[in-house]
Amino acid sequence: MIEDLTTRNLSPETQRSYVHHVAKFRRFFGRSPDQLGYEEVRAYQAHLVGRRVSWGALNQTVCALRFFYGVTLGRSDLPERIAYARTPRKLPVVLSADEVLGFLQTAKGTRNRVALMATYAADLRA
Template sequence: MNIQQSTPTTPLRARMISDMSGRNLGPASQSSHLRACKRFAAWLGRSPETATPDDVKYFQQHLIESGVSICTRNQTMTGVKFLLRVTLRRHDLVAEIFHLKEPVKVPLVLSKKEIKRKHQRCP
């Protein structure tokens, strides 16, 4: 599977694409993982091969503080996790990754009084 790229292929990117293809990841997952790793590398300012546990921790904090949604943050970290775990085999860094849970939205429940009041206002 060949991913269309506007980014030059580095040896690390080529290895990651090969690893994703070998694991039969679909085009959307591959694009998402590559985008996540590009974002991590841009934030890091150097190759992810040189990342430290603190870099991973601070990148996650950066995502949270920059206001990205929990879903986007988790998706980004899933891509970074693939790079670290599969391509780089850096399990020490993978251990630093955590996922956030989406808050459960509690449905609005009206009291009996509020229901009665609403029904009195309706024609």
């Protein structure tokens, strides 16, 4: 795997990360990862989600496993089946009516206050 990573000119940090994630996968099952298949990958993903691993770490693990199975082992059937985690959607902060009123009252001048009110009413929040 390290030869494949080096041949593809991946950065040393990426190489370290991929090897680390595949090693953690191997330790989780106590067997060589070339003896493991799709069901074990799914079980490991479920384990990581259950431990509330961050979205970035989960996708880094998926990339490492896809590289290992697809490039190093040459198993073309498996990498496409290993799913990436979806990007978490964050809900916007919603201000209370009192907070909006206080914000609009801080504007100096009628023209600026009307411009802010029109922007807020048109839902042009950043």
